[in-house]
Amino acid sequence: MSDESDKKPENDPQLAAKIKDSARQIWLAGLGAYTKAEEDTGRFFDRLVQEGEQLESKTRGVVEKQIKSVEDRVEGVRERATGTWDRLENMFDERVSGALKRLGIHRREDIESLERRIEALEAELCRLKERADDEEE
Template sequence: MSDHDDKNPENDPQLADKIKDSARQIWLAGLGAYTKAEEDAGKFFERLVQEGEQLETRTRGVVEKQIKTVEGRVGEVKEKATGTWDKLEHMFDQRVSGALRRLGIHRREEIEAMERRIEALESELARLRGDSPASDEEE
């Protein structure tokens, strides 16, 4: 029985030590791998942040340039539209004034000027007749 017990791996102290050493080495290798992965992940994260900042800087410059270009174009279009609208409004005024003149309808300024002339003539006529403003109201 003792021959059989000596060959049993469970009773071999060297084999048990080898297994313990292998288990410890596996454990240490796992810890090392975990630590390395953690360090690499931190470095990788930092590198991603740096690349993101660089991309943001480049993108911001391009976007700002595009915004300025668009703002400039909007200003140009606005100026052209305003100028075109002013020309259109002026042409419309001229056409309406011409049509009213052809129909014998005078502009307000012309009518107001005629009213002032009529009032002046009436005043002069009344003065020449010797009429007083009060006698005009009685008639």
């Protein structure tokens, strides 16, 4: 039984030392890679900024032209849509007004006009009544 347990990999001191040494090398490689990446990050970032600035200056004119073109198209569509909505709104108003008239319901403007006429007639009646009272005395 002891021969079998000596042959197991977890009992082999050389294998354990090799695994420990490999783990240390992996750890050190990771630290080295981290340090290298940290050093290169600043230079890499600066290079990316420079390339971005160059690309921006090259594309700025093209993008501005495209934006202007899109804005012009949007304005044209907006004007057409507004005109269409105005026509639809007018048609709707006319049809609703016609339906209300057929039902005997008057528009607000008609009612307000009648109210002004009634107020004028009431004022005239008050004046006539005051004149009649003055004549009786």
